[in-house]
Amino acid sequence: MKLLRGRDLVCRQAVELMTDYLEGRLSRVERRRFEAHLARCPHCTEYLAQLRETIRLAGQPAAPEELPPQLRDDLIQLYRQWQSE
Amino acid sequence: MLRLAASFVPSRAVAEEVVQDTWLAMLRGIGSFEGRSSLKTWLFQILVNRARTTGTREQRSTPVVDPARFDGAGGWADPPAEWISAADDLRLAARIRKWIDLLPERQRQVVLLRDVEGLTAADACAVLAVSEENQRVLLHRGRSRLRQLCEDEYREAQ
Numbered sequence: 088m089k090l091l092r093g094r095d096l097v098c099r100q101a102v103e104l105m106t107d108y109l110e111g112r113l114s115r116v117e118r119r120r121f122e123a124h125l126a127r128c129p130h131c132t133e134y135l136a137q138l139r140e141t142i143r144l145a146g147q148p149a150a151p152e153e154l155p156p157q158l159r160d161d162l163i164q165l166y167r168q169w170q171s172e
Numbered sequence: 173m174l175r176l177a178a179s180f181v182p183s184r185a186v187a188e189e190v191v192q193d194t195w196l197a198m199l200r201g202i203g204s205f206e207g208r209s210s211l212k213t214w215l216f217q218i219l220v221n222r223a224r225t226t227g228t229r230e231q232r233s234t235p236v237v238d239p240a241r242f243d244g245a246g247g248w249a250d251p252p253a254e255w256i257s258a259a260d261d262l263r264l265a266a267r268i269r270k271w272i273d274l275l276p277e278r279q280r281q282v283v284l285l286r287d288v289e290g291l292t293a294a295d296a297c298a299v300l301a302v303s304e305e306n307q308r309v310l311l312h313r314g315r316s317r318l319r320q321l322c323e324d325e326y327r328e329a330q
Contacts, residue, residue, distance in 0.1 A: 097246030102237045106312035110293060114222070116193045130251035134319075140256050141319045144265040145272065145287040 096124040101131045105138055173219055180223035190226055194219045225305075236316035255326035262329060264322050271321050272314075278302075279314035286311055 096104075101124050107113050108121055125132050154162070173194070178187035197218050205214060241250040255262070272283055278300075285296040297307045 097242075098248045099235070099237070099239070099242045099246040102316075103235065103312075106308060106315060110308060110311075112308065114193055115196070116189055117226075120189075128248075130248040133254060134252045137252060137256060137319050137322065138315055140259060141268065141315055141322060142287050144259060144268050144322075145283065145318065146290060147265045149266070149269055 096120050098124075098128060098131050101125070101128070102134060105135055108135075109138070109142075173216075176216070177219060177223045180220070180227035182227075186226060187223070190219065190223045193222055197222070234313075236313060237320070253323050253327055253330075255322055258326055258329070259322070262322075262325055264325065267325060268318055268322070271318055275314050275317060279310045279317070282307055282310040283314040283318070287315070 101121060104113065104117070104121050108118065113121060125135065173191050174184075174187055177190040177194075178184060181187050181190060194215065198215055201218075205211070209217075241248065243249040255264075259265070269288075272280055272288065275283060281300055282296060282302075285291045285299060286293070291299070293304060293307060297304055300307070302310070
């Protein structure tokens with residue numbers, strides 16, 4: 088049974104659906120349409136991979152040297168205080 | 173049904189999909205139909221709900237990718253530059269942390285809670301007192317902006 092009578096998704100529309108896709112918020116029909124587009128579009132597949140990479144990078148903890156010095160000192164102070172209690 | 177759906181969405185093709193989707197949803201949910209309204213009212217409630225969600229989605233005011241990067245048919249004319257393998261060399265993780273601070277306030281809050289702190293969508297909605305739909309739009313805009321900045325950084329380094 089062919090359910091998709093509507094026109095195929097184009098890239099301009101696909102990029103707007105990426106977050107809904109990652110969040111699992113597309114309906115079954117929408118998801119199938121989106122995945123069918125990805126299957127034949129290497130650029131949108133790359134775009135989705137880049138969004139995933141962006142999310143992964145955003146979740147990486149900051150190295151201590153990136154903290155402002157004042158904040159770092161405060162944190163160290165706080166940690167010592169907590170340890171001595 | 174088709175005309176009603178069409179009043180919510182931008183094109184006839186999309187309206188047809190909403191109608192198909194509605195029938196599917198009805199078939200799947202028929203077991204939970206409690207008969208508090210007529211079957212017809214229930215069917216139209218599903219239709220309007222779906223059409224409304226689809227309508228908001230397809231008409232999201234500002235596109236997240238510069239429209240000039242697509243050709244007339246909506247395909248990529250200027251496809252995304254492949255920066256993933258250069259992410260470490262460009263120290264993109266550190267840069268992203270700084271770029272997050274430059275996002276518009278509500279996007280920044282959602283991205284911080286979801287992608288930096290790892291909260292679930294439901295928790296982020298509760299913390300910020302925003303609807304799920306709104307949370308998702310903000311997340312979409314914020315993440316898309318950060319991805320674009322990574323690409324810009326990569327292109328500049330080339």
